[in-house]
Amino acid sequence: MLEDSVKLFKAQLEKLRVYNHAMGVMQYDMETVMPSGAAALVGDTLGALSEAVYLLQTDAAFVEATKAILSQPDAVDAVTLCEAKRMDEARERVACIPMEEYIAYQIEATAASNAWRKAKNENDFASFLPHLEKMIDYTRRFALYYKPDAPVYDTLLDEYEKGMTVETLDAFFREVRAALVPLIEKIQKQGRQPDTSFLYKFYPKAEQRKLTEYLMNVMRLPKEHTVCGEVEHPFTTNFTKADVRITTHYYENAVHSSMYSVIHEAGHATYELNVGDELARGPLGTGVSMGVHESQSRFFENIIGRSEPFIETVYPKLKELFPEQLNGVSAHDFYLAVNMAEPSLIRTEADELTYALHIMVRYELEKKLFDGTLQPCDLPAAWNGMYREYLGIDVPDDTQGVLQDSHWSGGAFGYFPSYALGSAYGAQLLKRMEKEIDVWGFVKAQNLQPIIDWLTEHIYKYGASIDPKPLMEAAFGAPFDPKYFTDYLTEKFTGLYNL
Amino acid sequence: MLEDSVKLFKAQLEKLRVYNHAMGVMQYDMETVMPSGAAALVGDTLGALSEAVYLLQTDAAFVEATKAILSQPDAVDAVTLCEAKRMDEARERVACIPMEEYIAYQIEATAASNAWRKAKNENDFASFLPHLEKMIDYTRRFALYYKPDAPVYDTLLDEYEKGMTVETLDAFFREVRAALVPLIEKIQKQGRQPDTSFLYKFYPKAEQRKLTEYLMNVMRLPKEHTVCGEVEHPFTTNFTKADVRITTHYYENAVHSSMYSVIHEAGHATYELNVGDELARGPLGTGVSMGVHESQSRFFENIIGRSEPFIETVYPKLKELFPEQLNGVSAHDFYLAVNMAEPSLIRTEADELTYALHIMVRYELEKKLFDGTLQPCDLPAAWNGMYREYLGIDVPDDTQGVLQDSHWSGGAFGYFPSYALGSAYGAQLLKRMEKEIDVWGFVKAQNLQPIIDWLTEHIYKYGASIDPKPLMEAAFGAPFDPKYFTDYLTEKFTGLYNL
Numbered sequence A, B: 001m002l003e004d005s006v007k008l009f010k011a012q013l014e015k016l017r018v019y020n021h022a023m024g025v026m027q028y029d030m031e032t033v034m035p036s037g038a039a040a041l042v043g044d045t046l047g048a049l050s051e052a053v054y055l056l057q058t059d060a061a062f063v064e065a066t067k068a069i070l071s072q073p074d075a076v077d078a079v080t081l082c083e084a085k086r087m088d089e090a091r092e093r094v095a096c097i098p099m100e101e102y103i104a105y106q107i108e109a110t111a112a113s114n115a116w117r118k119a120k121n122e123n124d125f126a127s128f129l130p131h132l133e134k135m136i137d138y139t140r141r142f143a144l145y146y147k148p149d150a151p152v153y154d155t156l157l158d159e160y161e162k163g164m165t166v167e168t169l170d171a172f173f174r175e176v177r178a179a180l181v182p183l184i185e186k187i188q189k190q191g192r193q194p195d196t197s198f199l200y201k202f203y204p205k206a207e208q209r210k211l212t213e214y215l216m217n218v219m220r221l222p223k224e225h226t227v228c229g230e231v232e233h234p235f236t237t238n239f240t241k242a243d244v245r246i247t248t249h250y251y252e253n254a255v256h257s258s259m260y261s262v263i264h265e266a267g268h269a270t271y272e273l274n275v276g277d278e279l280a281r282g283p284l285g286t287g288v289s290m291g292v293h294e295s296q297s298r299f300f301e302n303i304i305g306r307s308e309p310f311i312e313t314v315y316p317k318l319k320e321l322f323p324e325q326l327n328g329v330s331a332h333d334f335y336l337a338v339n340m341a342e343p344s345l346i347r348t349e350a351d352e353l354t355y356a357l358h359i360m361v362r363y364e365l366e367k368k369l370f371d372g373t374l375q376p377c378d379l380p381a382a383w384n385g386m387y388r389e390y391l392g393i394d395v396p397d398d399t400q401g402v403l404q405d406s407h408w409s410g411g412a413f414g415y416f417p418s419y420a421l422g423s424a425y426g427a428q429l430l431k432r433m434e435k436e437i438d439v440w441g442f443v444k445a446q447n448l449q450p451i452i453d454w455l456t457e458h459i460y461k462y463g464a465s466i467d468p469k470p471l472m473e474a475a476f477g478a479p480f481d482p483k484y485f486t487d488y489l490t491e492k493f494t495g496l497y498n499l
Helices: A001-030 A036-058 A060-072 A077-094 A098-121 A125-146 A150-161 A166-190 A205-218 A256-274 A292-303 A308-322 A331-338 A357-371 A374-392 A417-436 A441-442 A448-460 A467-476 A483-496 B001-034 B038-058 B061-071 B078-095 B101-120 B125-146 B152-160 B165-189 B205-218 B255-273 B290-304 B308-321 B330-340 B355-371 B376-391 B417-436 B441-446 B449-460 B468-476 B483-496
Strands: A227-231 A236-238 A242-246 B226-230 B236-238 B244-248
Touching: A001 A036, A001 A060, A001 A077, A001 A236, A001 B001, A001 B038, A036 A060, A036 A098, A036 B001, A060 A077, A098 A125, A098 B101, A125 A374, A125 B483, A150 A166, A150 A357, A150 A417, A150 B355, A150 B483, A166 A357, A166 A417, A166 A483, A205 A256, A205 A308, A205 A467, A205 B441, A227 A256, A236 A256, A236 B236, A256 A292, A256 B244, A292 A417, A308 A331, A308 A441, A308 B468, A331 B101, A331 B226, A331 B441, A357 B236, A374 B038, A417 A441, A417 A448, A417 A467, A417 A483, A417 B483, A441 B101, A448 B001, A448 B441, A467 B468, B001 B078, B001 B244, B001 B441, B038 B078, B038 B101, B061 B078, B125 B152, B125 B355, B125 B376, B152 B165, B152 B417, B165 B355, B165 B417, B165 B483, B205 B226, B205 B255, B205 B308, B226 B255, B236 B255, B244 B255, B244 B441, B255 B290, B255 B330, B255 B449, B308 B441, B308 B449, B355 B376, B355 B417, B355 B468, B355 B483, B417 B441, B417 B449, B417 B468, B441 B449
Parallel strands: A227 A242, B226 B244
Antiparallel strands: A236 A242, B236 B244
């Protein structure tokens, strides 16, 4: 009896894997290869496949099998039980949405994504606005179907980081802001900035591709399971640990852009590649939350990748690939340049210190969009106002302003705080790791494997089988405390700027 | 009542489109992007999607709706009626195969494809042999399920070119061989060959990519609906006319290889891009047969692309991209070089004249494989023997011999004759076209649009709604006659070699 339920449950999970695999490949293809004129077609196909996923997730026999497993927790193995819990949660989020709305949303998400890409290219917020309005409307409606009595934005935050609320994040950002704003002011007041001009020389794409290949090796990404595509806005996607794709965007006049996006995405990929084999094909075979995911990408990008010992080990390769561009530039000069702290326009290219301010802008705007105090049509003005207030800079156009990120076009509202949380998680992880292994000794030897092994042992191998809070507390050996993050930044930037 | 049948029928066609779209994108991704370690995973996913397709095709309600439409031919529109006929035929081919075998075959096809790629790279026929044996075995079994009393190879030929039989092809190849062999001998006896050394200089991939872009423009492929990927063995795939993908392979020591593969694949793409809008989303919205398809690809590759007027118009671009490599080489020299007729090892790089001999080798071997007079393990020896007999050359290894083509690994037995048939169709089409429009005037003006328009009017717009034989006879204005092909080649090569 229970055996039959488990069999049916597992068979249905495999079907879900199949549809998600197909949809994932189609989405990757859409971003990397597909000709633009096929957008409507792929929208229809993804819509129909979403319908199949919806039907599988809410299928009565599947729900019954899931419940049967949950009702006999001692009679099944731990993995199956945990899979049943996850599927039950996922179903609750989805089953409350009428199917037609769910599919219409999927189709609109594809249309909105394509409209955003065009609007960003053409600096035309107005053409994106109707899509944005629809995405916000769907998102709000779906959140209320799921939790009619909860504040909408809390429901959204919880989707990307289970248990996260506005209350917790307000406190977190307050503490971060209190520490960072005076530090940033100090740097601006003392007036000295490193030379960064060499970063903006001409760096041909072909050579940058070789740098990507090198960095993927340094990051220990296995060639048989990882590729790097070229896209407008870099991301990572995975179809079980057998196929993990990273992406980047090459700017020929800014070598550090792709360099650090590759390390960032390689951090995401490393997480996915090291999930436990016994979880790999099921719903637990992936990262547990966006906060934990971003903790890995930003750990490798910033804490490791922007450290002086790391830069010293990769610098010979940079000199080999770009001898003219880096003529007379030392590893230390490069280290100073890629760590220059200065308020800027573009989040993905912001330095480690001012980055959190970019997130705060988005967090505040999202809060207002969902408590109804800000209309989507007023977003550009609000965006520009907050960049002035938080970062002290003027936004020249929407392409470099409110249209810069892809997230909202894909319906990812409540995602941005994960980046700041992830950064903070990473700093606390570092402290713990330093107590147990010789982190900087390994970095100096360009041997990242023991660091990846430590993270695998404490985080990766669990996939999505442990909720983010207990997972991270066990890895920290303590409750989460943003002080590690503010201390880390204060120490690093005090040193960099001799404050 | 009939209205309900039509509605159900159309809804099911759309579902089939969705699955085929997803599978097509995954297959394209597998060939162009996917890391090798994901082969088993994608095999499982494609297997499961094939199962869904099988179930849709053979679904009782769908079959009933199809029969209802077929039983009232005057009560439905012509497109729907024709779609019902095609779906009924397709179902007959599939429904006779037990589902488990059908799915096992799909999974094996993916495994065989990947095994072939590896075996070709490593010149290791033995590692491919078990896969090849399985593919042959499945193919034979499926043909016998479908037509237990027909010769297996006739059933296979019919799949790629409806109505084609061994009897017809034997007669066709006899006529072709009778004309070409003496012509090839004449050329070899007179002993002069053009200089081709400049084709084999170093042609960097980056510049070849620019040539591809240029040729895609010359061929009038719309950027919004076409892209070119890079693969081991070039092919074209389409997901309705909104998304038609061509592919190529760049050899940095052979500029004409990718150049002519791009024109060839662009010919396939042109066909797909110009199917009638009213057919586009359904089963008729694609080329009708492989013979007709190859007639288009080989028409553009050889009859147009290897003509002197065409080469004269693209040559300035070649000189611009490769000034050093083509220093001192005239358009006429280039024309002579890319038309050098000489028996060679690789089918895809064979000249227009000896090409048919490569096909005859494969045709003879396939006949023997399926009448049981040749065992798969004996293929390399048989292959090498026939290359000696038909082309007078020694095959140095299996990579350049029996492993060179992808077709058999994908289960495409009976496909090869389409290439020779297509070449012959093209020559007869040219004669008819020359009577109606100023073909060579347009080529000289590098204006291929009127030629594409003529082909659209006579062939492309009908998609798969008219069977190959009546379609081509109407386009020719006469029955098919291979004499046009042998006359065309005789005239062209007599001129080229001053025979």
